Amino acid sequence: MKKYLALVLALVMVLSLAACGGSGNKENASTATEAPKQDEAEKSDAEEEKPAEEPKVDFPTKAITLISPYTAGGSNDMTSRIIADAMGDILDCTITVLNVPGAGGSVGAVQAAAEKPDGYTLFMSAAGCISVVPYTSTVSYDIDSFDVIGQATDLAFVLVVPNDFPADNIDEFVEYAKENPGLNYGTPGANSSQEIFMHQLEQYADIELTHVPYGGAADVNAAIMGGHLEVGCLLSTDTVANLADGQYKALGVSSAEQDEVVPDVATFVSQGYDITSTCFTTLVAPAGVDPAVLTILRDAYTEAMASDYVNESFEKMGFPNCYMSAEESEAHMREVTESFKNVIAALNS
Amino acid sequence: MISFQAILDGLMTVLNPGCLLWLILGVLVGIIFGAIPGLTAATGIAVFTPVTFGMEFSSAFGFLLGLYCGGYYGGSIPAILIHTPGAPGNVATTVDGYPMAQRGEAGHALSLSVTASWLGGTFSAFCLLIFASLIARFALEFGPQEYFSVALIGLSCIIGVSEGSMLFGILAGVMGMLLACIGVDPMDGVLRYTFGSMSVMKGISTVPALVGLFALSEMFLKAEEDHTVAKGVAKKITGVMPKFREYWHNKWLLFKSMFIGMVIGAIPGTGPTIAAWLSYSEAKRCSKHPEEFGKGAVEGILACESSNNAVTGGAIIPMVTLGIPGDPCTAILLSALMIQGLTPGPTLMTKNPELVTTILWILLIANLAMLAFGLGGAKLFPKLLSVPPKILFPVVIVMCVVGSYAVNNSPFDMWVAYGLGVFGYVMIKCGMPVAPMVLGIILGPIMEPNFRRALIASKMNYLSFFTRPLSCVFIVLAITLSIVMYRRTHGSKKAKNK
Numbered sequence: 001m002k003k004y005l006a007l008v009l010a011l012v013m014v015l016s017l018a019a020c021g022g023s024g025n026k027e028n029a030s031t032a033t034e035a036p037k038q039d040e041a042e043k044s045d046a047e048e049e050k051p052a053e054e055p056k057v058d059f060p061t062k063a064i065t066l067i068s069p070y071t072a073g074g075s076n077d078m079t080s081r082i083i084a085d086a087m088g089d090i091l092d093c094t095i096t097v098l099n100v101p102g103a104g105g106s107v108g109a110v111q112a113a114a115e116k117p118d119g120y121t122l123f124m125s126a127a128g129c130i131s132v133v134p135y136t137s138t139v140s141y142d143i144d145s146f147d148v149i150g151q152a153t154d155l156a157f158v159l160v161v162p163n164d165f166p167a168d169n170i171d172e173f174v175e176y177a178k179e180n181p182g183l184n185y186g187t188p189g190a191n192s193s194q195e196i197f198m199h200q201l202e203q204y205a206d207i208e209l210t211h212v213p214y215g216g217a218a219d220v221n222a223a224i225m226g227g228h229l230e231v232g233c234l235l236s237t238d239t240v241a242n243l244a245d246g247q248y249k250a251l252g253v254s255s256a257e258q259d260e261v262v263p264d265v266a267t268f269v270s271q272g273y274d275i276t277s278t279c280f281t282t283l284v285a286p287a288g289v290d291p292a293v294l295t296i297l298r299d300a301y302t303e304a305m306a307s308d309y310v311n312e313s314f315e316k317m318g319f320p321n322c323y324m325s326a327e328e329s330e331a332h333m334r335e336v337t338e339s340f341k342n343v344i345a346a347l348n349s
Numbered sequence: 350m351i352s353f354q355a356i357l358d359g360l361m362t363v364l365n366p367g368c369l370l371w372l373i374l375g376v377l378v379g380i381i382f383g384a385i386p387g388l389t390a391a392t393g394i395a396v397f398t399p400v401t402f403g404m405e406f407s408s409a410f411g412f413l414l415g416l417y418c419g420g421y422y423g424g425s426i427p428a429i430l431i432h433t434p435g436a437p438g439n440v441a442t443t444v445d446g447y448p449m450a451q452r453g454e455a456g457h458a459l460s461l462s463v464t465a466s467w468l469g470g471t472f473s474a475f476c477l478l479i480f481a482s483l484i485a486r487f488a489l490e491f492g493p494q495e496y497f498s499v500a501l502i503g504l505s506c507i508i509g510v511s512e513g514s515m516l517f518g519i520l521a522g523v524m525g526m527l528l529a530c531i532g533v534d535p536m537d538g539v540l541r542y543t544f545g546s547m548s549v550m551k552g553i554s555t556v557p558a559l560v561g562l563f564a565l566s567e568m569f570l571k572a573e574e575d576h577t578v579a580k581g582v583a584k585k586i587t588g589v590m591p592k593f594r595e596y597w598h599n600k601w602l603l604f605k606s607m608f609i610g611m612v613i614g615a616i617p618g619t620g621p622t623i624a625a626w627l628s629y630s631e632a633k634r635c636s637k638h639p640e641e642f643g644k645g646a647v648e649g650i651l652a653c654e655s656s657n658n659a660v661t662g663g664a665i666i667p668m669v670t671l672g673i674p675g676d677p678c679t680a681i682l683l684s685a686l687m688i689q690g691l692t693p694g695p696t697l698m699t700k701n702p703e704l705v706t707t708i709l710w711i712l713l714i715a716n717l718a719m720l721a722f723g724l725g726g727a728k729l730f731p732k733l734l735s736v737p738p739k740i741l742f743p744v745v746i747v748m749c750v751v752g753s754y755a756v757n758n759s760p761f762d763m764w765v766a767y768g769l770g771v772f773g774y775v776m777i778k779c780g781m782p783v784a785p786m787v788l789g790i791i792l793g794p795i796m797e798p799n800f801r802r803a804l805i806a807s808k809m810n811y812l813s814f815f816t817r818p819l820s821c822v823f824i825v826l827a828i829t830l831s832i833v834m835y836r837r838t839h840g841s842k843k844a845k846n847k
Contacts, residue, residue: 072392074684081399102532102533103532103552107550110547110550184806189538210805212806214802218683219618222617226489228493228806313688317684317688
């Protein structure tokens with residue numbers, strides 16, 4: 001009797017393994033199919049509007065994998081999952097999100113760039129892994145390794161300081177930094193796009209700051225609130241709650257025009273500092289995808305980004321919907337990359 | 350202060366069949382995720398967070414927090430039964446849990462572990478209610494210097510777990526820290542020891558290292574034994590029902606461990622692993638019979654498990670009061686909060702007072718469910734050991750390898766697990782303890798960046814580690830603990846040699 005029980009137990013273990021085994025794959029797959037169900041009502045009208053298209057190729061015939069180069073639960077991952085759900089519904093296939101984190105997003109980028117360009121592998125690229133890492137370390141990919149599908153979000157950088165910091169705008173900040181050379185500033189990590197933006201500011205304003213890389217945006221927030229850090233550079237979405245609560249103050253935002261996420265913060269440009277920069281999150285595929293397949297993907301993406309589901313989910317998460325067409329997105333990616341490349345080149349010279 | 354009315358409102362929110370069902374399901378899924386090596390509570394929460402998109406707050410958080418509590422406990426089941434911690438937080442539990450199971454007291458060990466987990470979880474939930482803002486302010490006091498010093502205390506545990514040769518223990522710890530250096534330098538982004546390989550770039554992850562060093566090496570070791578007789582199987586599973594006296598006798602130990610767990614949980618960037626080790630060494634330090642530790646001491650299990658589950662309530666404190674996660678799981682829970690349309694941040698609690706009381710009730714009920722499942726399972730799980738080794742071992746090995754892959758979806762991590770499995774086997778054969786190596790791998794990535802961050806921020810002022818009061822206290826504690834532990838573990842032997 002005991003032996004049977006033991007066997008049953010072993011079986012249960014094996015089964016639970018099978019259930020959770022490909023956790024990355026299977027579980028994610030199930031979530032990608034489950035979640036839309038709950039929102040089916042919302043999305044049904046989006047489906048009705050589906051234009052009658054005549055694809056020359058039969059795509060997709062199997063599940064699509066969307067690689068997110070950051071950890072599950074982060075903003076890149078959440079963006080990926082929302083878009084995977086919406087696009088999966090439109091394309092009538094399962095889109096599985098695969099988190100391949102590590103090394104500032106470059107591990108996922110390396111893997112995505114090496115995949116077959118058949119349209120069945122997508123990649124949620126970000127400024128950090130596309131526009132910074134290829135120029136700071138040796139990796140096997142760069143911006144040309146990917147075909148652009150479309151931009152999802154585009155976030156500006158915000159310069160934040162504690163409330164008692166002796167400066168209220170960039171002019172005063174620059175003055176203070178000149179009086180106190182080597183002022184510490186924190187970013188979410190080494191070789192992050194936030195760091196590159198701060199170097200851009202240093203080069204433009206001719207000041208010298210000391211970079212203190214932290215382990216993520218939450219760490220920088222905690223360090224500023226705890227009084228361990230004088231200056232921080234963060235993405236706009238990471239500062240919204242703390243700015244609203246008056247935990248610290250913002251001196252400037254790097255967007256070209258008034259920022260959608262932090263509308264009360266003055267831009268660098270409006271304060272006489274002609275530096276703009278943003279951190280894009282853009283859906284791409286490994287370079288060399290069949291143009292017909294690419295068109296299907298781009299159309300599905302355009303439709304997904306316009307859907308109520310994506311807009312509502314983005315609003316809940318506090319992400320701005322920064323949809324751009326493939327051409328516009330690529331132009332923007334190249335522009336950001338070019339500017340980062342110049343900053344990095346100036347650093348190394 | 351939260352009003353009585355808010356507490357009642359919270360209870361009313363939680364007491365609906367939907368929420369309770371999700372909660373119990375969450376605890377079950379959590380225990381399974383915790384128990385499978387390689388899959389942790391964090392993996393579970395990450396995988397299931399998107400599912401909560403369309404759920405209401407109480408159901409979504411009932412499910413996720415149930416998973417959270419269950420996951421931190423679940424890891425102790427394989428730790429006790431097969432010397433394979435299901436998650437990093439349960440490594441310290443193997444030290445005493447496994448020897449106890451080998452003695453045929455698996456049922457008792459499992460019962461201790463779940464009861465201690467329940468106590469810890471419940472204690473920290475009440476702390477969340479009463480001391481939230483106080484503890485959150487304390488947690489913010491932690492700068493780079495303090496992180497480094499607290500990790501130093503953790504490192505001093507090496508002395509406590511290095512039975513036999515202290516030199517070997519330190520050597521293993523150093524090797525662990527060196528392994529942790531592989532990959533992208535956290536401060537400058539320079540590649541270290543990657544030899545041009547892209548997959549090595551992300552470094553040695555904790556979970557595959559753990560799986561290799563503890564689980565695979567143990568399986569290799571077991572493969573040498575005579576397989577015709579299953580060992581360590583109790584004829585009768587006894588001691589499952591918790592005895593009040595056993596816990597009352599250890600009340601101070603439990604209280605201390607739970608307090609350590611709760612505070613460590615509230616400090617961002619730490620987690621159950623450090624909490625369990627600190628409590629373990631503290632328990633060993635003030636024990637009247639430290640020589641029993643490592644050989645199946647009841648106190649060892651109580652300290653680790655009460656502490657690592659007390660992390661749950663603690664880690665939620667900075668999440669709800671400051672919008673800063675206290676451990677990897679709460680980092681993902683923050684996303685889940687946003688899905689619910691709540692903006693994490695300092696005013697979250699004042700704007701939504703019912704939120705904290707709802708979380709409190711969810712935690713209390715989840716812990717009760719966990720206790721019920723755990724005690725029920727304590728009679729059942731040990732039967733696993735009567736599975737013939739030729740069936741059990743391959744299954745465990747397959748689970749370990751799949752788990753290693755699943756953490757980062759990376760084939761490289763499987764090789765890490767295999768490599769360290771063989772290495773761990775050789776270490777054990779040479780009489781070198783593996784626990785210090787794991788401590789090195791876990792603490793290295795906390796100590797190194799914080800040490801360098803502290804120096805950069807203070808303009809290379811090494812004295813800043815001592816001039817900051819909190820950091821100074823921790824360093825003194827680390828040194829004291831090291832000396833006391835050394836005397837306790839190795840002193841008696843020296844006296845004999847003389």
